Amino acid sequence: MSQATEIESRIVAAGARLAAAGPWQQVLLRDVAADAGLPLADVFAVIPSTSDLVARILADGDRQMLHDYDPDPTDVSVRDRLFDAVMTRFEVCEPQRAALTSIWHAVRRDPLQMLALRRSLLRTADALVVAVWGDASGLAGLARTRAVAVLWLDCLQVWVDDQPGELAKTMAHLDQRLRLAEEWLPRCRPGGRSAAAEGLS
16 A cells, blocks of 8 residues: 555545534534644545545445445346445445435535535446446446436435434335336337436336
8 A cells, every 4th residue: 555545535534534423514624633633634635525435435435335236247237236326325335324324414404515526426427327337438427427426415314314234214115216217218118218317217
């Protein structure tokens, strides 16, 4: 591991610890530097704000999901592959549940932070699209990313209040949403398909 990578890992770990320990909105970058045992200047050079820190924590989760997701090559059902990918992403979230829950409760009350978080949510949707369809580029990829982002955000709000380690409510909610999509998509006219229609087909 390079020195730069080690420093970044220490910053991310410190941020997650502080988020889990108390309200995220009270955490400052200098608190992260102190917890990581690093000069504030070094932290700023790598991750210049707590919003960037949240983005890095979520990006690490996206990468771990892509590493852990192991689709059945014989499964041709997009619905089943998407279900498995989304649940894999939530399983990746579980070890950092306390930190992510604290961050979520803080961010959703702050319009500016929520706007910054939107980029990370779209990145997670991109990662899920890549896992399920193999690529997120082009108009089809854009439509899929938009549809999956809506699905991910909807399920995320259920996961926050789910029982740690069980995910029964999250799983049931995701299954319900995908079933509704399956019922709705066939009724869409080819000439007037929405992003969700294009995305989940």
